[in-house]
Amino acid sequence: MTKQIIVPFGPQHPVLPEPIHLDLVLEDERVVDAIPSIGYIHRGFEKLVEKREFTEYVYVAERTCGICSFIHGMTYCVGVEQIMNIEVPERADYLRTIWSEYSRLHSHLLWLGLFADSFGFENLFMNAWRIRERILDVFEQTTGGRVIQGTCKIGGVRRDIANEKLGEMAQDLDRTRKEIDDLTKIFLNDNTVRHRTRNVGVLSRDDAYHLGAVGPTARGSGVAIDLRKTGYAAYGKLNVPVVTDSCGDCYSRCLVRCRELFSSIDLIQQAIEKIPEGPIDVKVTGAPNGEFFCRAEQPRGELVHYIKGDGSKHLVRSRIRTPTLSNIPSLVKMLQGCELADVPVIVLSIDPCISCTER
Amino acid sequence: MAFFEMVKTALKTVVSRPATILYPYQPAKKTSLTRGHVTIDESRCISCGTCQRKCPAQAIVISKEAKTWQIDRLRCVVCNSCVDTCPVKCLFMDTQYSPPVTARSVEIIAITYVKPLKVEKTADKPEKKEEPGK
Amino acid sequence: MITQEQSIIPIDVGKLIGGVEQCRNEGYRLVQIGCTKVGDNAFEINYSFDKDYILKNLRITVTAETEVPSITGMYWGAFVYENEMHDLFGIQVKGINIDFKGTFIRTSVKYPFGVTVVKGEKP
Numbered sequence: 001m002t003k004q005i006i007v008p009f010g011p012q013h014p015v016l017p018e019p020i021h022l023d024l025v026l027e028d029e030r031v032v033d034a035i036p037s038i039g040y041i042h043r044g045f046e047k048l049v050e051k052r053e054f055t056e057y058v059y060v061a062e063r064t065c066g067i068c069s070f071i072h073g074m075t076y077c078v079g080v081e082q083i084m085n086i087e088v089p090e091r092a093d094y095l096r097t098i099w100s101e102y103s104r105l106h107s108h109l110l111w112l113g114l115f116a117d118s119f120g121f122e123n124l125f126m127n128a129w130r131i132r133e134r135i136l137d138v139f140e141q142t143t144g145g146r147v148i149q150g151t152c153k154i155g156g157v158r159r160d161i162a163n164e165k166l167g168e169m170a171q172d173l174d175r176t177r178k179e180i181d182d183l184t185k186i187f188l189n190d191n192t193v194r195h196r197t198r199n200v201g202v203l204s205r206d207d208a209y210h211l212g213a214v215g216p217t218a219r220g221s222g223v224a225i226d227l228r229k230t231g232y233a234a235y236g237k238l239n240v241p242v243v244t245d246s247c248g249d250c251y252s253r254c255l256v257r258c259r260e261l262f263s264s265i266d267l268i269q270q271a272i273e274k275i276p277e278g279p280i281d282v283k284v285t286g287a288p289n290g291e292f293f294c295r296a297e298q299p300r301g302e303l304v305h306y307i308k309g310d311g312s313k314h315l316v317r318s319r320i321r322t323p324t325l326s327n328i329p330s331l332v333k334m335l336q337g338c339e340l341a342d343v344p345v346i347v348l349s350i351d352p353c354i355s356c357t358e359r
Numbered sequence: 360m361a362f363f364e365m366v367k368t369a370l371k372t373v374v375s376r377p378a379t380i381l382y383p384y385q386p387a388k389k390t391s392l393t394r395g396h397v398t399i400d401e402s403r404c405i406s407c408g409t410c411q412r413k414c415p416a417q418a419i420v421i422s423k424e425a426k427t428w429q430i431d432r433l434r435c436v437v438c439n440s441c442v443d444t445c446p447v448k449c450l451f452m453d454t455q456y457s458p459p460v461t462a463r464s465v466e467i468i469a470i471t472y473v474k475p476l477k478v479e480k481t482a483d484k485p486e487k488k489e490e491p492g493k
Numbered sequence: 494m495i496t497q498e499q500s501i502i503p504i505d506v507g508k509l510i511g512g513v514e515q516c517r518n519e520g521y522r523l524v525q526i527g528c529t530k531v532g533d534n535a536f537e538i539n540y541s542f543d544k545d546y547i548l549k550n551l552r553i554t555v556t557a558e559t560e561v562p563s564i565t566g567m568y569w570g571a572f573v574y575e576n577e578m579h580d581l582f583g584i585q586v587k588g589i590n591i592d593f594k595g596t597f598i599r600t601s602v603k604y605p606f607g608v609t610v611v612k613g614e615k616p
Contacts, residue, residue, distance in 0.1 A: 035591070037593070037597065038597065038598065039597060039598035039599050042598050044600075044605065047605065047606060052415060059415040059416075059436065060415070063436075123365065123368075123369060127368060130378045133378065140390050140392070141392065142392070143392065144390075144392040144393055144394040145393075145394055150394075150438050150439060158439070158443065159392075185364065186364045190364045190365065209522055210522065210568065210569070210570075211569055212522055212523045212524070212570040212571075227546070230497050230546050232497070291501075293499050293541065293550070295497060295548070302524070304524060304541070306527050306539070308529060316529065316531075317529040319525075319529070321525040325573055325574075326524075326525075326570070326573075328570075329569060329573060330570070358598075
């Protein structure tokens with residue numbers, strides 16, 4: 001009868017961007033079970049609806065996460081606009097789409113860097129982040145903030161982008177596309193990367209669907225869910241491809257994210273061509289009275305904002321369900337049966353954003 | 360199966376310039392829209408209190424009797440709400456970040472706005488009263 | 494406007510397991526389990542399911558003492574939401590497959606979302 005020992009993983013670990021705790025039950029270097037535990041970064045955001053009016057709550061919603069902050073703010077605004085039946089002008093929709101896709105680009109490049117770091121390839125980590133710096137520069141030039149943009153508001157956007165600047169951005173993207181091409185060739189073809197990620201952390205298609213996996217974790221196993229197909233904020237007018245792969249191991253999830261980088265660049269260039277002239281916001285009066293489940297596609301998966309208002313300036317409830325919370329059961333399933341040295345690679349392959357999870 | 364895919368990129372990085380800036384010896388990259396800190400032109404502020412009501416972090420406190428405008432720099436999240444909603448446009452967003460401090464303190468600025476007196480109306484009124492009488 | 498269809502169906506606590514089993518057989522996947530406090534001792538729990546981007550919600554209304562049956566028998570991944578609901582609101586859920594017994598999210602105030610403070614705050 002082999003002896004079982006329990007090894008704690010996290011909350012402080014060099015490979016984790018944010019603190020999560022896993023108790024790994026080991027039998028001789030093979031993981032038998034994993035018990036997750038969160039709660040290290042719980043800030044109680046949802047309680048702040050009682051203290052901040054619904055127009056000010058945009059700032060709180062944006063600060064839930066640093067990597068995917070723009071999409072949190074946008075989803076909250078779209079939800080409140082649906083309850084209050086506000087029609088946002090078309091130019092604002094296109095601007096929101098452009099910023100969301102830049103957000104997705106920077107998040108995937110950040111993840112590629114961290115993934116390379118998880119199996120010790122520091123040179124590749126720094127190269128991915130060098131490309132990401134250029135995207136953050138674009139954010140700073142158009143919104144004023146590198147990480148927290150602060151441009152979404154209920155009724156539209158707060159800042160406009162001049163047409164000459166849009167033309168410059170489209171040309172810069174061609175150069176970025178060439179650099180990302182060089183980078184992804186290394187990730188997908190190099191022998192060392194393949195050795196560490198092929199057949200590691202396999203998740204079958206049925207498991208992914210029934211455990212509630214979302215985003216690239218599910219798409220890497222062949223489940224084609226992408227919330228951009230529902231057509232919020234100008235996605236209905238653009239051609240959104242859904243990228244999937246059928247193997248379900250860490251290499252597939254890396255492949256899905258690399259392909260999504262190219263599809264994001266295509267989407268931004270399409271949106272820049274099609275953006276119309278016009279106003280960027282409408283005036284908002286009154287208060288929301290009703291409830292709505294607003295869903296959007298974050299870089300990590302499906303985000304749900306449940307908003308309930310009763311006609312006063314303070315909302316009754318705002319519930320944020322982030323994709324990493326939904327991917328934790330899949331992570332537990334993937335860890336059963338793997339080697340101890342593969343645990344950091346598997347934990348990073350679901351792209352854990354724990355500050356989103358904890359709110 | 361490819362080996363040595365990384366060699367081309369690695370050699371290119373060796374011979375080219377570093378991608379990082381030696382901050383703080385070299386100044387940080389800034390654009391015209393960068394949100395650094397909030398400044399006020401105290402000769403235009405009319406103490407209406409709009410910036411205090413709209414601030415989501417509750418960092419601005421205005422005292423009408425003492426005629427002061429104070430801001431807690433550590434609470435301010437530089438969201439630009441006060442700059443956008445000020446009715447007389449006396450608040451501006453500067454591009455430099457606030458410097459780090461070792462103790463929590465509040466910055467108090469005295470408001471020097473003087474409401475211009477309206478002198479013409481009292482001179483007009485006696486003339487107007489005489490005309491209907493005619 | 495966006496086309497995100499959704500429907501909310503209020504059901505009884507006793508019929509919850511039957512409703513969830515029907516969703517499982519029809520091929521829905523679990524999206525989230527969310528709780529809202531309405532009134533002094535009443536909570537509304539929304540079970541959200543999705544298939545082909547159409548959202549279907551089952552809603553039950555309970556008090557803090559009601560024992561809610563767990564759906565982890567049919568959806569293995571629901572333990573995350575049920576533990577969080579217990580730790581933040583104080584709802585008693587019976588039969589979770591991985592039960593953390595109150596240690597999933599540790600806060601200094603027990604069941605913090607179950608109490609409401611005065612709305613609005615002066616600086």
